[in-house]
Amino acid sequence: MKIVILHGSPKGEKSVTMQYVKFIQKKNPDHEYMVHNVSKRIKQLEKNHRLFADIIEDIDASDGIIWSFPVYTYFVPAQYIKFIELIQERGAAKAFKHKYTVAISTSIHFYDYTAHRYINAVCDDLDMNYAGFHSAEMDDLLNAGDRKTLLQFADMFFYAIKNKVHCLKKFQPLQQNNFDFRLEEPTRQVDSNDKKVIVLTDNDDPGSNIGKMIQRFTSSFKKKPTVINLNTIDIK
Ligand SMILES: Cc1cc2nc3c(=O)[nH]c(=O)nc-3n(C[C@H](O)[C@H](O)[C@H](O)COP(=O)(O)O)c2cc1C
Structure with missing residues (x-):
């Protein structure tokens, strides 16, 4: 074989x-x-x-x-x-x-x-x-x-x-979710006080759902969190 x-x-x-x-x-x-x-x-x-x-x-x-x-x-x-x-x-x-x-x-x-x-x-x-x-x-x-x-x-x-033994599946396939995230302004902003918030992402498309969600999330803070895109970091 x-x-x-x-x-x-x-x-x-x-x-x-x-x-x-x-x-x-x-x-x-x-x-x-x-x-x-x-x-x-x-x-x-x-x-x-x-x-x-x-x-x-x-x-x-x-x-x-x-x-x-x-x-x-x-x-x-x-x-x-x-x-x-x-x-x-x-x-x-x-x-x-x-x-x-x-x-x-x-x-x-x-x-x-x-x-x-x-x-x-x-x-x-x-x-x-x-x-x-x-x-x-x-x-x-x-x-x-x-x-x-x-x-x-x-x-x-x-x-x-x-012997072509019959094998059972254990995990269902993930269902694709084709929703469109609608970007809205937050009604109130969170004060993180002296806490520093960082958003880590590997997303390159600001128009994608996750891109819009990052925008919505960061605009929910009084002090805007720093967004770090992993693709811009030279990782050896
Ligand atoms: C960076 C690193 C992380 C590890 N993390 C785990 C772990 O989370 N769980 C575990 O059981 N063993 C962990 N180990 C032990 C390895 O699984 C084990 O040494 C393995 O036999 C290495 O196999 P390899 O020589 O084929 O790479 C880790 C080892 C290293 C070096």
Whole structure:
């Protein structure tokens, strides 16, 4: 079987999570694996559409997809979220449709379930066959019992693909809300006294709903809050 690994640690090959994926590969050598370090290469993938399209072609040709990632700050790494956004932005979602998939993470089990629920919801949005997740503690690979559990999980995944096991969806798709926010002047203004209020945004369109909501919100204060647009900051 052809298995694509979408790896989410910005550490790439040296990442702890990657060693779990490599362990599965080593113990299941009959399958063909295509590993993509999507988080480490996110800047290249954003700029170079061909590189991104190559990954999507691999996904299209695959039998199964493994989402492997570490938990960083209660969630998946930001680069991984960006990759997931690119899937929708570049119209690549259909390559994922009905593909069998699982998620594997390493962490210290602090809000790992938040990250896993997110990936589960992403898979449901992509109409994939989500067969489950394995949330390993970062040192599990050093323990024989935990190595066995990891391999059993991999076996379950290969079995699900081979036998076309029926997978259930967990999350409803988000309903698009096409409302038009009507901008009105506030009837009264809040005094923030000596408190400094900052609005952080990544919105570039003042005419959009969120743009108008920011305008309405900031004009509700006697002392206008500072609006900081993340797109204007040079974040390395
Ligand atoms: C910046 C940072 C944030 C982290 N945040 C969490 C967290 O919120 N929850 C958790 O369980 N582990 C957290 N961890 C631990 C990592 O998930 C763990 O070390 C993981 O094995 C790293 O995998 P990687 O080497 O594949 O990137 C964090 C680690 C770092 C470096």
